[in-house]
Amino acid sequence: MVSDTQKLIISPSPHLKAKDTVGSAMRDVFIALLPVVAVAIYFYHVYAAFLIGVCLVTAVLTELLFRKLSGKKPTLHDWSALLTGLFVALLFTATTPWWKAAIATFIAVGIAKELMGGLGWNRFNPALFGRVAMILLAPIFAFVDDWFAPLATYMGSVDVATQATPLAMLNAGMEMPPLGQLFAAFPGGALSEVSPLALLIGAAYLFYRKHITWHIPAAMIVTVAVLTLIAGENPLYHLFTGGMMIGAFFMATDWVTSPFTDRGKLLFGACIGILVVIFRVGLSPTEGVAFSILIMNAFVPLIDKAMKRPSFSEPRKQTQAS
Amino acid sequence: MEVKTFQGGAHIPHFKSYTEDKPITRLSPPKEVIVPLLQHMGAPCEPLVKEGDKVEIGQKIGDSEETFSAPVHASISGTVKEVGKRTVPTGGEDDCIVIEADDGPQEFEMKQIRDPQNIDLEEYRKCVREGGLTGMGGAALPTHVQVKYNEQVDTLLLNGAECEPFLTCDHRIMVEKAEELVRGAELMMNSIGAKRTLFGIEVNKPDAIEAVNELIKDRDDMEVVSLAVKYPQGFKSHLIKAATGRDVPRGARSAELGCIVRNVGTTVASYEACVYGKPLIERVVTVSGPKVTKPGNYIVRIGSPISHILKECGVEELENHKVVIGGPMTGLAQPHLEVPVVKSSTGVIVLPPDMTREWMEYTDCVRCDKCVEHCPMMLYPNQISIYAEAGLHEKAEEWDLMDCIECGICSYVCPAARPIVHWVQRAKPEIQKLQRSRK
Ligand code: SF4
Ligand code: SF4
Numbered sequence: 124m125v126s127d128t129q130k131l132i133i134s135p136s137p138h139l140k141a142k143d144t145v146g147s148a149m150r151d152v153f154i155a156l157l158p159v160v161a162v163a164i165y166f167y168h169v170y171a172a173f174l175i176g177v178c179l180v181t182a183v184l185t186e187l188l189f190r191k192l193s194g195k196k197p198t199l200h201d202w203s204a205l206l207t208g209l210f211v212a213l214l215f216t217a218t219t220p221w222w223k224a225a226i227a228t229f230i231a232v233g234i235a236k237e238l239m240g241g242l243g244w245n246r247f248n249p250a251l252f253g254r255v256a257m258i259l260l261a262p263i264f265a266f267v268d269d270w271f272a273p274l275a276t277y278m279g280s281v282d283v284a285t286q287a288t289p290l291a292m293l294n295a296g297m298e299m300p301p302l303g304q305l306f307a308a309f310p311g312g313a314l315s316e317v318s319p320l321a322l323l324i325g326a327a328y329l330f331y332r333k334h335i336t337w338h339i340p341a342a343m344i345v346t347v348a349v350l351t352l353i354a355g356e357n358p359l360y361h362l363f364t365g366g367m368m369i370g371a372f373f374m375a376t377d378w379v380t381s382p383f384t385d386r387g388k389l390l391f392g393a394c395i396g397i398l399v400v401i402f403r404v405g406l407s408p409t410e411g412v413a414f415s416i417l418i419m420n421a422f423v424p425l426i427d428k429a430m431k432r433p434s435f436s437e438p439r440k441q442t443q444a445s
Numbered sequence: 446m447e448v449k450t451f452q453g454g455a456h457i458p459h460f461k462s463y464t465e466d467k468p469i470t471r472l473s474p475p476k477e478v479i480v481p482l483l484q485h486m487g488a489p490c491e492p493l494v495k496e497g498d499k500v501e502i503g504q505k506i507g508d509s510e511e512t513f514s515a516p517v518h519a520s521i522s523g524t525v526k527e528v529g530k531r532t533v534p535t536g537g538e539d540d541c542i543v544i545e546a547d548d549g550p551q552e553f554e555m556k557q558i559r560d561p562q563n564i565d566l567e568e569y570r571k572c573v574r575e576g577g578l579t580g581m582g583g584a585a586l587p588t589h590v591q592v593k594y595n596e597q598v599d600t601l602l603l604n605g606a607e608c609e610p611f612l613t614c615d616h617r618i619m620v621e622k623a624e625e626l627v628r629g630a631e632l633m634m635n636s637i638g639a640k641r642t643l644f645g646i647e648v649n650k651p652d653a654i655e656a657v658n659e660l661i662k663d664r665d666d667m668e669v670v671s672l673a674v675k676y677p678q679g680f681k682s683h684l685i686k687a688a689t690g691r692d693v694p695r696g697a698r699s700a701e702l703g704c705i706v707r708n709v710g711t712t713v714a715s716y717e718a719c720v721y722g723k724p725l726i727e728r729v730v731t732v733s734g735p736k737v738t739k740p741g742n743y744i745v746r747i748g749s750p751i752s753h754i755l756k757e758c759g760v761e762e763l764e765n766h767k768v769v770i771g772g773p774m775t776g777l778a779q780p781h782l783e784v785p786v787v788k789s790s791t792g793v794i795v796l797p798p799d800m801t802r803e804w805m806e807y808t809d810c811v812r813c814d815k816c817v818e819h820c821p822m823m824l825y826p827n828q829i830s831i832y833a834e835a836g837l838h839e840k841a842e843e844w845d846l847m848d849c850i851e852c853g854i855c856s857y858v859c860p861a862a863r864p865i866v867h868w869v870q871r872a873k874p875e876i877q878k879l880q881r882s883r884k
Contacts, residue, residue: 130763130764130765131763131765131766131767131768131778131779131780131781131782132765132766132767132778132798132801133767133778133779133780134767134778134801134864135778135864135866135867135870136769136773136774136775136776136777136778136851136853136856136866137773137774137775137853137854137856137857137866138767138769138773138774138776138778138794138796138801139457139458139610139773139774139796139800139801139857140801140856140857140862141857141858141860143815143858143860144860144861144862145808145811145813145860145861147860148813148860198808201808240809241809242808242809242811243808243809243810243811243812243861244809334813336818378811378812378813378814379811379812380812381812381814383812383814383817383825383827384814384817385818431825432823433823434695434822434823434824434845434848435453435682435686435693435821435822435823435824435848436682436693436694436695436822436848437694437695437845437848438692438694438695439692439694
């Protein structure tokens with residue numbers, strides 16, 4: 124509001140504002156993903172670039188469409204649609220048919236985010252929701268594959284893309300590649316799985332910018348490490364394969380779908396860790412991290428309520444008694 | 446050196462370098478003062494003068510029979526031009542006495558009328574009441590209300606934290622008037638029967654800590670408590686927690702807390718009221734902001750319009766600026782410049798457009814938890830804001846909205862720029878209604 128006489132601005136206190144905005148924070152997460160994007164493109168060349176491009180474009184179009192339909196202003200400037208698009212792309216393997224990734228992105232941005240009320244109201248991590256929806260819907264889409272077959276684009280051969288993923292090798296009890304290589308950069312699996320190191324570099328940037336705290340990743344990693352150790356396996360292989368790294372640092376730490384408090388975050392991370400180990404050791408290993416995080420997303424309101432800390436002015440028990 | 450503090454809170458850039466080294470100077474008296482009849486929390490004063498009356502500097506011009514009230518005085522000599530509604534710094538219009546200066550004496554004559562050694566509780570209370578003393582740090586409670594003997598109150602806690610950005614008036618008072626401050630503290634401590642005095646000072650004011658320490662180094666009933674530089678360290682509840690380690694449950698009285706908190710400016714002014722009979726007609730105000738040509742700590746008459754103050758300090762261009770009375774975290778943005786500074790006005794801060802922003806451009810909460818991490822009251826500002834915005838007052842109350850001290854940290858850190866404090870202020874009276882209806 125501008126006062127009419129001297130054109131002074133009037134608005135409620137506080138009058139100062141920290142610089143971070145939702146847009147700048149989301150952009151930072153985008154930037155934090157660039158190292159792993161670079162490694163993915165290094166291994167899969169145009170396949171990776173094409174897949175990412177398709178997802179980004181779909182994400183933007185989906186957001187525009189849903190905002191138009193609901194009569195709300197587009198919120199592209201908050202970067203969240205682009206970020207979701209990039210996340211979805213990174214959850215697929217390089218040779219995934221492009222239309223599958225596009226549908227997943229549509230589900231992620233359109234259904235998991237916009238239909239839930241927009242950024243902030245979504246209960247599930249949109250990218251994971253889109254990815255997992257495609258797994259669950261796979262039977263339906265099996266025949267759709269044939270329709271789209273003529274649309275498939277041939278972009279030259281990529282031999283690395285057909286090789287077994289390290290996680291599958293681990294489960295099949297195959298000879299594993301050296302740990303150092305697995306950690307630094309090793310092709311196989313989804314785009315985001317190529318390099319734990321690149322993800323860690325990105326995560327370090329997010330810590331530095333204070334967008335995430337250590338609680339969720341630490342709880343998740345420690346839980347997985349301890350439980351796999353008890354199960355008699357080498358925890359490092361579990362940490363460096365599959366969706367563990369992107370899950371711990373980028374997905375489970377998603378602002379909207381994680382608990383409020385540090386204690387809540389620790390519990391949340393630990394529960395995800397337990398579920399991951401159950402999925403990996405007991406059930407099928409594919410996308411165990413994605414399922415675990417989504418399951419725990421559903422419990423966030425419960426965790427928040429149960430973990431509510433007392434207000435500063437809440438009388439302490441002892442003083443009441445005296 | 447041990448540095449004490451509390452949990453939560455935030456480091457906010459403090460912008461104090463504009464004025465922290467500027468000695469306190471007098472600002473020339475304005476041609477006209479606007480003295481509101483209500484400058485404290487409690488009952489308003491009745492005017493004792495009418496239009497056309499001649500008044501002298503220091504003369505009582507408004508008073509009330511109520512206990513919870515403090516009289517107001519003429520801050521210049523002159524003629525009463527009007528008794529009527531004017532814009533007041535707390536927002537809206539209220540009854541004020543407008544005085545036009547004449548060529549009578551415009552300075553209060555300081556001569557000692559009492560010996561500080563011989564002032565008992567009764568007399569002390571009378572002096573601060575007659576002097577119109579109220580809290581000068583922010584919460585403007587009439588000072589005399591808290592002047593009473595209570596066996597359980599063993600500590601007098603002087604608030605020199607001054608945690609609000611930009612403000613340096615208390616800082617300069619501690620440096621330049623350390624002696625009056627220590628004497629004033631002694632007077633207060635002795636009259637209410639407290640056993641010790643603690644000076645809580647943030648460590649970003651080493652010269653203030655040194656000045657006070659120098660004077661009290663041989664006394665074992667006074668001590669400086671160094672406090673970490675963190676907002677809102679100067680809020681009463683958090684100051685008590687940090688300095689004494691005691692919990693501050695909701696609604697607790699001073700007796701239960703065992704301590705009384707006094708602002709340093711109030712302490713010096715109380716001393717002057719007792720010893721020199723000087724009523725609260727002027728105060729130190731920090732005038733600051735990046736575009737203020739002559740920022741500083743000025744002694745300003747109560748009732749001076751901010752137009753006068755800003756002109757004296759070389760402020761010309763104000764388009765799309767924000768002029769705040771008080772600190773930038775809790776102060777109020779003023780609609781125009783004919784608003785007076787009052788007893789509790791700590792600063793006049795001019796914020797250029799690039800430093801502040803309008804609040805309309807907020808979005809939904811994205812649950813980033815930054816507000817939860819920093820809330821000094823351990824609340825959930827995100828939940829509170831969602832429920833208060835939607836008018837779901839019962840829900841907001843469940844999430845402890847009523848405990849909010851309106852420090853503003855949540856809105857400050859919020860990347861979605863949500864005006865949380867605004868909603869809290871709007872919801873509080875509604876929840877009070879609910880609570881009353883339940884009884
Ligand atoms: S909720 Fe109240 S006490 Fe907590 S940070 Fe916000 S304004 Fe301060
Ligand atoms: S800081 Fe703002 S966006 Fe973040 S949780 Fe609090 S209210 Fe929501």
